[in-house]
Amino acid sequence: MRERGASRKKAGSRPEKTGGESNFVVQGSILAIASIVVRIIGIAYRIPMINIIGDEGMGYYGTAFNVYNIALLLSSYSLPLAVSKMVSVRLARKQYRNSVRILRAALVYATVVGALAAAVIWFGADFFAREVFFMPYAAFALKTLAPTVWIMAYLGVFRGYYQGQGTMVPTALSQVFEQIVNAIVSVAAGSWLFNQAIKVEILRGESGSGYSNSWGAAGGTIGTGAGAFTALVFLLLLFAAYQRTIRKKVRRDRSGSLESYGTITKILFFTVVPVVVSSAIYNVNSVLDNGLLAYNFKSLGMEEEFISQWGVYTGKYHLLINVPMAVSNALSSSLIPSVSRAVATGDRRMVKKKVAAAIRFSLLIAIPSAVGLTVLAGPVNNLLFSGDNDLAVQMTLYGSIAVVFYSVSTVTNAILQGIDRMRLPIVHALTALVLHLAAMEVMVLVFHMGIFSMVFANILFAVIMCFLNHRSIRKILGYRQEVKKTILLPAAASAVMGAAAVGVYKLIHLGIQSNAVCTLGAVAAAVAVYGVLLVKLGCLDEDELHQMPGGTRLLQMFRKLRLM
Template structure:
């Protein structure tokens, strides 16, 4: 009985850590939206286009220098802690830190000095070079930060990562707005002197990216402080271990590279798909006779408004993925098949509980959301969100299934699946851009095709890896029914309040009511079992409140 209780506690443990990280992720996404709204007003659609171009290149560079480090370090540390190899766990951390400093510095220098050539010849957007140069030092900072975050995640705590993310985003928001406002004036003055209006938004975009670098530095300072507080524990871990043999640093580097490489490749394909989208879009639109200001503005809407909203629910998927990898790795290390299946089921279930209602909400009130956040009543941004909303479900599912495969030690599988999906994606994009002339909507639909392909291929791979068969009713059908009820109520409530009050207040009230209706619908349709509610953070308290309210 005690063993069974312990297993249940362990199976829900990663959900609590995931919830901590997800909460931080949601807070940072909300802050991100909050500051992106005034930032978009300051820099304009052209500026957001340059901002988006720079960030796509930065994302690729970040991927090469540091993106895979938290995952690799957490995976390697958790595997050694599960076997009681505490000294080897700390050796992994120290080795990764040296690796991050070397690679992070190299990539920073390449991007910093090569920004002009990359912007002009690769991205066909020369004015994005200012933003890219500003972003370059952030690559070194984030590389070090990634290793420290990965170490704490491998030790089973997501709190340092969560708090550092919030600090990073708050600093980012403040500095971005201040720097964008100041540099817009500088750029406008230069634009008048050189008779080119694009200098204003280009300089403003560079100011917006400055917040990213300063914010990352703020997050790093906090993590170094936590690490200093944790130094006694780390000293104990470094004591000679007579039971377990020390791994050489050479061996650790080899294992780390073999762990990092597949993660880099699979995530690179995700990021490359976005860079290719922008490259193909820019060149094809230019060939079709559109002015640079026109297609850069469309990409500004895509990256600054549409993508920002699509990425908000992905915070939950990213957090669950980050928490399940060390947890799954530990279960695989000891061969606990029951725990493996339980963790996979809970990870996908909780990701869908957020993704499906988000998709429904975007479909039902796309235009009011765009007006609420950006004051944008144009049809194009609303249509993009309505059409692309389903991407939330597919990207959330593909994100957690990628993490599950990595936790199952199927490191190269997401790479193969992403490569196949990218091929399908590019063919579809070219057809829609050249023959159908769908404009910016071609990118939206191509992303749906890419993410759906990833979901199908990953589901098949998970079954082959551990024999897990996806359950559909509790994970997809019932949450969809609850979301449909929420969607109908939201639409009616918004129309009613729009007639009575109108404006943004009507949208805010509709969203608040939507959350309540969805929560009640989930409970009434028995989407979650009592055991699953109990495994959530403060689950017992939530369960008791639900019973008192006769919702169960």
């Protein structure tokens, strides 16, 4: 439901000029930095997790999270976007009382849908594990995730409330605290439960049955709940400290507008539902892939191979490509309230400016990341993961381009949601989903491409989303994509960067037979070369550097090096 008057400019409706609201790229960058830190911590703790529970255990772990992610959409994924969008519009009109009412209504919504989603996971765990994914032992990890869904519902509301105020700092800090606790508890609980389950396997004479791997995976999901609870406590304490400021703003409210809770709940519902459906299609994509591939592998007599290969896909390949994609996810979180404020004040020129900045900033990170993962696929996987990584290396080599298309599709989804075209991402995602599934079936059954069917089919999904989203944005806003500074120059700089990374790796390897030293040296050289080329080719100017966190220091360094 589009809020009436969202696109009309009203007297006295200019947004407050606070530092947090003035530049969504800065706020997005703060969240992006936190997201990258979170991903790095995620890689750091997944390494011992994989070594403890193995690829089979990661298969159970990834399967449980596919179901969990779908349930989470109702209680967390949709709420930060919906709440931030609604709050930002009210604040643009200085309707402080209504912004508080939105928070209260959202908490009631979170209570209801959080409980419902938790119940579905708990009571449906055995059904999903046995009948959908043909992995009975995945039920243990699913049940331990059930309480986390409810916690994440409240967490999503508070994160959305702060994002709507134009600050990503609370969300960023809560994510870091959440992941630190998650990492510690996941490894500790996963290791302890794995070792205890091995004793049970020995007593039963069922060694190698997968029972211990599944309980190790359940330990990892316990860590997820512990981390979410820690983040919620942090945001609650922050909210309690912020109460006096909120009361002052409410007393200053002279808007003369007071929306009823019924109206707010109705708007919230019609704001949440399109975001839920659009996001659900993205996540249903993974669930359908998981179930469909499991069925196809079983029909081909390859059931055992699927569990371990799925573990490699979710535990290694997907983990790697998610690190650079964190930037686009962060930009999307800051973009929706920012664009909504511009729409609420009728500033069409500012909307276009934010769209261009978001797409460009996303590609400045995504393109070199894809190139880096391609040329260093082997060294990076062997640095992070022990054992046989041949399959993971091949997936990374062939599938790293997904970083570019998924990053752009994520940002363009946020753009459409921010300009109140909530249904378009749903239509686009459904179209992409159907074509994706058809392509995957052909690849796995006709061309016998195995797990790589999913790698390539998911790239196709993202490509279709990019095309459809961009077409709609161009039609609605009259937006024309700048190509030279956004695509061509970053691509050229990334190509040179990739060649430099390979060259440095081989050069160091001539003297030092250490993959860790060679890889880290190559990555450092790649970052330096790409940064210099961005400046020399004119991809970044002084004004853009000033807008980036740490950009002033970079500018000073570039000046000392006579690069600018």
